[in-house]
């Protein structure tokens with residue numbers, strides 16, 4: 001009888017793996033509904049990445065036709081540059097990330113990478129070019145090594161370890177009794193928010209994409225962990241086109257350009273210094289967050 005059940009057991013395992021893969025993708029973007037299917041045009045060529053310049057040209061988008069979310073958003077990130085998007089909750093920041101990854105199709109305007117409309121290229125090639133460090137990483141019920149290796153098919157152990165070093169989690173993994181073979185996830189070792197984020201960073205390093213989307217965690221990490229992670233993120237975004245979806249302004253100070261999104265429109269843009277000088281929404285948000293951060297530091301001390 002046991003013989004009979006083994007294949008069923010395996011099927012169950014495969015099913016769980018697939019399902020968890022989907023959960024991971026959904027969690028990446030906090031998808032509530034299943035997105036409408038985005039299909040490739042017949043014979044769509046692969047994206048050809050030269051340097052990874054990313055442009056939004058008058059991008060419009062609505063999940064529901066009656067409720068426009070993005071109302072004509074334009075910006076350009078030169079190859080290797082960093083753009084930060086800030087703004088109040090619900091402004092449409094994470095929606096920008098979903099559109100770049102083509103989870104949804106824009107309803108107006110266009111998004112280009114090195115001059116190619118992302119609707120005209122194959123999704124597989126588009127997604128290969130983009131790495132995402134999501135807000136909250138869902139781990140597979142498997143070893144921590146597997147969870148990192150998942151960043152790229154066929155990655156060897158030495159590459160996994162190099163990525164873990166880059167994400168500053170190698171030391172932690174080595175300190176575990178079973179090292180890279182330690183099981184994590186729901187049925188294994190529970191990782192802290194900061195550790196999970198480092199796993200996501202290591203995965204992304206392994207993927208080595210020319211374009212990076214950092215969807216900053218809203219969940220509170222303590223200030224020290226946050227600073228340490230920030231240093232790692234700064235290092236991996238060097239030489240890559242990076243878009244930071246920011247919830248805390250402390251992380252965007254060094255961005256080449258900051259755009260302030262409010263109710264689906266860019267209402268301010270410029271460097272940190274220029275935006276402070278303009279004394280607008282950004283300056284106000286900055287003052288408020290500085291005060292909050294000071295209070296947190298006092299609490300932690």
Ligand code: ATP
Pocket residue numbers: 031032033063064069087088089090091092093094095096247
């Ligand atoms: P936060 O800072 O809180 O993460 P955000 O600026 O990233 O907010 P988005 O997640 O882009 O905001 O959401 C913008 C708007 O789109 C919100 O009003 C939200 O309710 C709506 N929205 C998001 N996802 C969906 C969806 N799958 N279906 C319908 N509406 C959605």
